[in-house]
Amino acid sequence: MYDETFMREAIKLSRHCIEKNAGGPFGVVIVRNGVEVGRGYNMVTINNDPTAHAEIVAIRDACKNLNTFKLDDCEIYTSCEPCPMCFGAIYWARIKKIYYAADRFDAEKAGFDDSFIYKEFDLSDNRRSIPAEQHCKQEAVKVFCEWEKLATRVDY
């Protein structure tokens, strides 16, 4: 159930990025059963890490705190609608609900590429601004076959 306390905390963390000049103004809190289990703010420029968006930092923090790679009983409060990278991360972490404040269009107005990257998903490989080519498919699929047969494998 939505609890505005956590959203205000996420927004407070987004302001923290400005105060620390850590990265873009984005903050996140992850909650399980009404208790905060992880948090993060954007640290892209301060850490030289383009993947250090608030959601990624918070998911890593919550997983570390809970000693798991699955947050399926958790909710995420984020000061802005997740970008495609963070949206994907939320799916892989199996988070059950997303609460967001600003959205991709607000982020776009503030100079961020969230909306642009979302649009790139709808284009075919050769029409995207970052082109992609496929090579050596069979060799890579062979490794997938080995994985499928692996008795000790841990699914995620």
Added chain:
Amino acid sequence: MYDETFMREAIKLSRHCIEKNAGGPFGVVIVRNGVEVGRGYNMVTINNDPTAHAEIVAIRDACKNLNTFKLDDCEIYTSCEPCPMCFGAIYWARIKKIYYAADRFDAEKAGFDDSFIYKEFDLSDNRRSIPAEQHCKQEAVKVFCEWEKLATRVDY
């Protein structure tokens, strides 16, 4: 320009995941001017980190090695088409070209959700398997306005 040596190395790294039981069978090499500058393999289950896909690990590694948050003169060789999270990360890192071996459909056959998550992007908030709700938009947008006025801000 495509160099098969790096693709074979990425595939070798994907097999390494199986040998080490580190995570799913995915490997990545990042290259600048014909020289490897970063690498990674999937460490989701061994590190309890759902964001530790090969691409994310390799991007963080290359950024650390090159002391930058921008890889705009680099190419990425990945043993499998990037999932939405990693695709987003590649955009944020400004990598200029993607070479991949297996694709999202091969990954799906091996039990991974890449293809499923791609399909979720096309659905509206309330039709997705992870629902999202918007709250407190104005308060978050206020922080974006502060960011836009910030003289010392570092754009990325």
